[in-house]
Amino acid sequence: xxxxxxRWTIHILLELYKxxxxxxxxxxxxxxxxxVTPKVLSERLEELEKDGLIEKxxxxxxxxxxxxxxxxxxxxxxIKIIQEIKKWGLKWKFQKKECEKAxxxxxxx
Amino acid sequence: xxxxxxRWTIHILLELYKxxxxxxxxxxxxxxxxxVTPKVLSERLEELEKDGLIEKxxxxxxxxxxxxxxxxxxxxxxIKIIQEIKKWGLKWKFQKKECEKAxxxxxxx
DNA sequence: CAGGATCCAAAAGGATACTG
DNA sequence: CAGTATCCTTTTGGATCCTG
Numbered sequence: 706x707x708x709x710x711x712r713w714t715i716h717i718l719l720e721l722y723k724x725x726x727x728x729x730x731x732x733x734x735x736x737x738x739x740x741v742t743p744k745v746l747s748e749r750l751e752e753l754e755k756d757g758l759i760e761k762x763x764x765x766x767x768x769x770x771x772x773x774x775x776x777x778x779x780x781x782x783x784i785k786i787i788q789e790i791k792k793w794g795l796k797w798k799f800q801k802k803e804c805e806k807a808x809x810x811x812x813x814x
Numbered sequence: 815x816x817x818x819x820x821r822w823t824i825h826i827l828l829e830l831y832k833x834x835x836x837x838x839x840x841x842x843x844x845x846x847x848x849x850v851t852p853k854v855l856s857e858r859l860e861e862l863e864k865d866g867l868i869e870k871x872x873x874x875x876x877x878x879x880x881x882x883x884x885x886x887x888x889x890x891x892x893i894k895i896i897q898e899i900k901k902w903g904l905k906w907k908f909q910k911k912e913c914e915k916a917x918x919x920x921x922x923x
Numbered sequence: 924c925a926g927g928a929t930c931c932a933a934a935a936g937g938a939t940a941c942t943g
Numbered sequence: 944c945a946g947t948a949t950c951c952t953t954t955t956g957g958a959t960c961c962t963g
Contacts, residue, residue, distance in 0.1 A: 709899070710819035712956070731925050742957055747926060757906065769924040770963085779906035786902055789895050790818070797866065797888035821936070840945050851937055856946060878944040879943085 708756055708783075713741055713749050715787060719814060721759060721776045722784050728762070728773035750774060758783055788814050817865055817892075822850050822858050824896060828923060830868060830885045831893050837871070837882040859883060867892055897923050 708714055720737050721729055729737075735746055753759045758780035764771040776784070791814060795805060808814075817823055829846050830838055838846075844855055862868040867889035873880040885893070900923060904914060917923075 706818075706824065709815075715815065735925095740957090742959090743926060744928090744958090745956060748956090763925095768963090770926090772925065779902075782906065783902060786895070786898050789898055793888075793892060793895055797891065844945095849937090851939090852946060853938090853948085854936060857936095872945095877943090879946085881945065 707752070708758065711749065711752075713738065713745060714753065717746075717749055717753065718758065718776070718780060718784060718787065719812065721774060721780070722814070728775045731772055731774070734774065753780070784814070816861070817867065818895075820858065820861070822847065822854060823862065826855075826858055826862065827867065827885070827889060827893060827896065828921065830883060830889070831923070837884045840881055840883070843883070862889070893923070 716738055717734065720734055721727065731743075731746070731750075734750075735741055735743065738746070741749075750759065750761070754761055757777055759774050760777050762773045762775070764773075791812070825847055826843060829843055830836065840852075840855070840859075843859075844850060844852065847855070850858075859868065859870070863870055866886055868883050869886050871882045871884070873882075900921070
C-alpha cells in the first residue's frame with residue numbers, strides 16, 4: 706500500500722514499462738510525467754528502489770552524470786496488477802471502449 | 815486510486831468480505847478495525863458507497879437506528895484485486911508460508 | 924544532468940465531545 | 944446506535960532555488 710497509495714508511483718512504473726527503450730533517465734521521466742517536481746520524483750524513485758520494483762544504474766565514468774532507471778522482475782510483475790485494476794475500472798466504472806484495445810493508446814497498458 | 819490509496823479502505827472491504835454474515839453494522843466495523851475513529855470510518859464508507867463498492871441499508875423503522883453495509887458486485891470483484899496484490903507481496907516481498915493457505919488465518923483472504 | 928535543500932500549502936488522519 | 948462537529952497534528956506534495 707505504501708507503493709500503490711502514493712501519487713505518481715503508478716505513472717512512474719507505467720512510464721518505465723512503455724516503449725522500446727526500457728531504461729529511462731531522471732529528466733526524461735520528469736518531462737514525460739508532466740509536472741512532477743524533482744523532489745517528489747526523487748522520493749518516489751528511492752521508495753520504488755527500496756521496495757525492489759525498480760533498479761538504478763549510474764554511469765559515473767563520464768560527466769555529466771547519467772543515471773538510468775528500469776523495472777525489475779517484481780516491478781514488471783506489478784504492472785499486471787495495474788492492468789487488473791484498469792480492467793476493473795473499465796468493467797465497473799468507466800466504460801471506455803478505446804481502452805479495451807490490446808495496447809491502449811491512452812495509457813499504453 | 816482514490817479507493818485503494820487511502821488508509822482503512824482495504825481493511826473495510828476485507829471486513830465486509832469475511833465471515834458468514836456479510837452485512838456489518840457501523841459500530842461492528844469500528845470495533846473490528848481496532849482504532850479507526852468514527853469520523854474516518856464514516857468518510858471511507860461514504861466514499862466506498864459513492865464509488866459503488868458497497869451499499870448501505872438503513873432500518874429506520876425502529877430505534878435505535880440500525881444500518882448495515884455490504885459489498886456490491888463490483889466490491890466483491892475488487893476483492894480479487896486485493897488478493898492479487900497479496901499474492902504479489904507473498905511472491906516478492908514477504909515469504910510468509912502461513913498466508914499461502916487457501917484461506918489465510920491471518921487476513922482471511 | 925541528477926538531484927538536494929528549504930520553505931510552504933494542502934490534505935489526511937486522529938482525539939474528543941456531542942446529538943437525533 | 945450511528946454518526947457530526949470541532950480542533951489539532953502529521954503527512955504529503957508542490958514551488959523555488961541551488962550544486963557537484
